[in-house]
Amino acid sequence: MAESIFDLKHVRKRVLKDINLSIQKGERIMIFGPSGSGKSTLLHLFNRLEDPDSGQIFYYGEPIDSYDIPQLRKKNGIVLQYPYLFPETVLDNLKYGPSLFDEWQSGNEDKLLDYVNLPKEYLDKPVDDLSGGEKQRVSLARTLANQPEILLLDEPTSALDDQNIESIEEDLMTLMDSKALTTIMVTHNLHQAKRLGTRGLFLADGMIKEEGDLPGMFDQPKTDELQKFINVN
Amino acid sequence: MERDVSNFSLLVLIVFVMIPFTISYFYQLGLKKDILWSSIRGAIQLFLIGLILTYLFNLKPLIGIPIMLSVMITIATFHARKKGKELPNVFMTVLVGLITIEIIVLALWLSFDMVSFTPEEIIPMSGMVIGNSMVAMGLSLERMKSEFETNHGKILAALSLGATPKQASHLTVRRTLNAALIPNIDQLKTIGLVQLPGMMTGLILGGIEPIVAIKYQLVISISIFSSVSLSAIIVSMVMYRFFYNQNMQLVDFQKIKNG
Ligand SMILES: Nc1ncnc2c1ncn2[C@@H]1O[C@H](COP(=O)(O)OP(=O)(O)OP(=O)(O)O)[C@@H](O)[C@H]1O
Ligand SMILES: [Mg+2]
Numbered sequence: 324m325a326e327s328i329f330d331l332k333h334v335r336k337r338v339l340k341d342i343n344l345s346i347q348k349g350e351r352i353m354i355f356g357p358s359g360s361g362k363s364t365l366l367h368l369f370n371r372l373e374d375p376d377s378g379q380i381f382y383y384g385e386p387i388d389s390y391d392i393p394q395l396r397k398k399n400g401i402v403l404q405y406p407y408l409f410p411e412t413v414l415d416n417l418k419y420g421p422s423l424f425d426e427w428q429s430g431n432e433d434k435l436l437d438y439v440n441l442p443k444e445y446l447d448k449p450v451d452d453l454s455g456g457e458k459q460r461v462s463l464a465r466t467l468a469n470q471p472e473i474l475l476l477d478e479p480t481s482a483l484d485d486q487n488i489e490s491i492e493e494d495l496m497t498l499m500d501s502k503a504l505t506t507i508m509v510t511h512n513l514h515q516a517k518r519l520g521t522r523g524l525f526l527a528d529g530m531i532k533e534e535g536d537l538p539g540m541f542d543q544p545k546t547d548e549l550q551k552f553i554n555v556n
Numbered sequence: 557m558e559r560d561v562s563n564f565s566l567l568v569l570i571v572f573v574m575i576p577f578t579i580s581y582f583y584q585l586g587l588k589k590d591i592l593w594s595s596i597r598g599a600i601q602l603f604l605i606g607l608i609l610t611y612l613f614n615l616k617p618l619i620g621i622p623i624m625l626s627v628m629i630t631i632a633t634f635h636a637r638k639k640g641k642e643l644p645n646v647f648m649t650v651l652v653g654l655i656t657i658e659i660i661v662l663a664l665w666l667s668f669d670m671v672s673f674t675p676e677e678i679i680p681m682s683g684m685v686i687g688n689s690m691v692a693m694g695l696s697l698e699r700m701k702s703e704f705e706t707n708h709g710k711i712l713a714a715l716s717l718g719a720t721p722k723q724a725s726h727l728t729v730r731r732t733l734n735a736a737l738i739p740n741i742d743q744l745k746t747i748g749l750v751q752l753p754g755m756m757t758g759l760i761l762g763g764i765e766p767i768v769a770i771k772y773q774l775v776i777s778i779s780i781f782s783s784v785s786l787s788a789i790i791v792s793m794v795m796y797r798f799f800y801n802q803n804m805q806l807v808d809f810q811k812i813k814n815g
Binding site: 388397 | 709710714716718719723805
C-alpha cells in the first residue's frame with residue numbers, strides 16, 4: 324500500500340465544509356474551482372499556516388499537531404498566492420528560509436535562480452524594482468531554497484506570460500521527477516492542470532464536487548458544475 | 557515663593573480661551589464645544605489636583621509619595637491601554653512596565669542624591685516620567701498594530717518558511733521601535749534651542765537661578781529620554797508575541813474586534 328502523506332477527515336474551515344481527502348506520496352494534485360471556493364484556505368492547512376475549525380488532519384498517519392511546527396512548514400513548502408517578498412534584495416529572500424535553520428550555503432543561489440529562469444544579475448536587485456511576474460518567480464525560488472519534500476503551490480504562474488509558464492513548468496516537472504516531490508497545486512489554468520497533474524480536485528461551495536485522474540477527468544465531467552467551469556476556463 | 561497669580565488674572569485667562577472659541581463660532585469650524593469643554597474640564601482638574609497635592613504634601617513622604625505614585629501609574633495604565641484594548645495582556649504589560657521604569661528612575665535619583673525624597677520634588681518629576689512613558693507606550697502599541705497590519709503578508713510568508721513568531725516579527729518590532737524612538741531623540745537634540753523645557757521654565761519663574769534650573773532640567777530630560785526608550789522597548793519586546801497563537805499562527809484581531 325502506498326504511504327499516505329495527508330489524510331483529511333471531516334475538515335471544516337471557514338467556507339470549507341466537510342473535506343475528506345487522502346494524498347499519497349508522489350501524487351501531483353491539481354486543485355481548481357471558482358474564486359472564493361476555499362482553495363487557498365485548503366492549501367494553508369497543509370503548511371499549518373491555519374488549522375481546521377473542526378475535523379482532523381493526519382500527516383504520515385499521525386495527527387498533524389504532533390509535529391514540530393517550523394520543521395513541518397519547512398518540509399511542506401508553500402508558495403503563497405501573492406509573492407510577499409522581504410526587504411531588501413532577491414538574495415535576501417533566497418537566504419531567508421535556509422538561514423532560519425543555519426542551512427544556507429553560498430552557491431545555492433545560482434541553481435535557484437536557474438530554476439525560476441532569472442539571470443544572475445538579479446541577485447542584488449531590490450525586490451521593489453521587480454515586475455509582478457519576477458516577484459512570483461523569486462517567491463517560488465525562495466520556497467525551493469528550503470528544499471521541501473512536499474510542494475504547495477498557490478497559482479504560482481498566474482502573473483507569467485506563456486513563455487515563462489512553459490519554462491517554469493518544465494523546471495517543476497524536472498524537480499518533481501528527480502526528487503519524487505509530492506505536489507499540491509492550485510491553478511485556474513486547466514491546461515496546466517492537465518500537463519502537470521496526476522489527480523484533479525474540483526472545489527466548489529467549500530466541497531470537493533468532483534475528483535478524478537488527470538488528464539482524463541476533463542473529457543467526461545460527471546457534474547454540471549465542472550462542465551460549466553470547463554466551458555468558461 | 558510668595559509670588560502668586562491673583563484670582564483676577566485667572567479670570568482674564570478666560571478671555572484668552574474665548575478667542576479661538578469666537579473664531580470657531582464665526583467660521584463654523586465646529587470646535588466650539590470641544591474647546592469650551594476641555595478648558596473647563598482642564599481647569600477643574602488642575603484645581604482639584606492642586607487641592608489633593610496640598611493635602612498629600614502635608615502627609616509624611618513615606619505615605620504620601622507611594623499613594624500619589626500608585627494613583628498616577630494606575631491612571632496612566634488605563635490611558636495607555638486604550639490604544640491596544642483588543643490585545644491580550646496589555647494592561648499587565650503596561651502596568652508592570654510603568655512600575656519598573658518608575659523604580660529604576662527613583663533608584664537613580666535617590667542613590668545619587670539628584671532629587672530629595674520630598675513630595676515637592678518626587679511627585680512632579682515622576683509625573684513627567686510616567687506621563688511621557690504612558691504616551692510612548694500608547695504610541696508603540698498603536699504603531700505595532702499598524703505594522704502588523706501592513707506587514708501581514710510578509711509575516712505569513714516568514715512563518716510559512718519555518719520562522720518562529722520571534723523571527724517573523726523581527727522587522728515589525730524594529731520598525732515599531734524606530735518609530736517610537738525617533739521623535740524622542742529629535743526632542744533631545746533640539747532641547748533648549750527651540751523651546752525652553754517646561755520644568756526649567758517653571759523653576760526660573762519660581763525664582764531659581766537659571767544654572768541650577770538647567771541642572772534639574774538635565775536630570776529630568778535624561779530621565780524622560782531613558783524612560784521613553786525603555787517604554788517603547790518593553791512594549792515592542794513583550795507585545796509582539798500576543799499577535800500569535802500557540803501554534804505559531806497569526807491571530808486575526810480585526811475579526812475579534814468586529815465581533
Ligand atoms: N483571513 C480570513 N478571514 C476571514 N475570511 C477569509 C480569510 N481568508 C479568506 N477568507 C474568506 O474565505 C473564503 C475562501 O477564501 P480562499 O482564499 O480560500 O478562496 P480561493 O478559492 O483561494 O479564491 P481565489 O481563487 O480568489 O484565490 C473567501 O470567501 C474569503 O473571503
Ligand atoms: Mg486563493
